[in-house]
Amino acid sequence: MATIGILGLQGAVEEHLKSIVSAGHQGTVIKLPHQLDGIDALIIPGGESTAIRKLMDQFGFVEKIQAFSALKKPIFGTCAGMVLLAERVSGSEDSHLGLMDITVQRNAFGRQKESFEAEIPVEGLLNPFPAVFIRAPYIEQAGSEVEVLATCEGSIVMARQNHLLACSFHPELTDDPGVLLIFLEMVEQSVSTPL
Numbered sequence: 453m454a455t456i457g458i459l460g461l462q463g464a465v466e467e468h469l470k471s472i473v474s475a476g477h478q479g480t481v482i483k484l485p486h487q488l489d490g491i492d493a494l495i496i497p498g499g500e501s502t503a504i505r506k507l508m509d510q511f512g513f514v515e516k517i518q519a520f521s522a523l524k525k526p527i528f529g530t531c532a533g534m535v536l537l538a539e540r541v542s543g544s545e546d547s548h549l550g551l552m553d554i555t556v557q558r559n560a561f562g563r564q565k566e567s568f569e570a571e572i573p574v575e576g577l578l579n580p581f582p583a584v585f586i587r588a589p590y591i592e593q594a595g596s597e598v599e600v601l602a603t604c605e606g607s608i609v610m611a612r613q614n615h616l617l618a619c620s621f622h623p624e625l626t627d628d629p630g631v632l633l634i635f636l637e638m639v640e641q642s643v644s645t646p647l
């Protein structure tokens with residue numbers, strides 16, 4: 453069975469672990485870069501992207517995750533994790549991992565909407581997904597290789613580019629496994645397809 457790692461530096465780590473286990477999969481918390489060698493896929497959780505980035509630098513994660521991605525192993529960035537995956541962060545000179553051809557706007561839904569829940573249709577899911585947004589980013593611009601999977605109030609909130617999946621919201625905070633199942637399907641395909 454595929455093993456899914458959750459980057460365990462800061463943020464909603466345990467919640468992701470619980471939802472992976474509830475979906476009948478094997479999850480493990482990644483605290484050190486060498487642990488990436490033993491997993492098939494990675495989740496970068498929501499939290500605070502600047503804090504996660506600082507810890508990534510401290511422990512030497514950036515190049516190691518980029519190398520993991522170069523092997524086409526699936527990576528799912530949720531909320532702050534999406535900011536970390538992006539090639540461009542609006543209003544900032546720098547990006548973080550720079551892996552996905554998207555421009556993200558941080559805290560994009562405005563202060564009056566620090567957090568909210570919305571039922572959004574997601575490509576590939578039969579029922580609308582109860583998406584929890586917390587100081588959420590959205591995707592301002594997406595490259596031609598990027599497939600838009602969901603929008604909210606006209607803005608892109610979920611997208612896929614080959615082995616990379618990103619969403620603005622926190623799928624691990626709801627009981628609906630739909631969005632996680634989309635990622636697990638990508639993982640299954642990746643482990644059954646030899647490089």
Ligand SMILES: NC(=O)CC[C@H](N)C(=O)O
Pocket residue numbers: 497498499500501502530531532533535558559586587588589
């Ligand atoms: N819930 C979240 O992950 C918030 C993300 C946060 N606003 C950031 O940009 O890092």
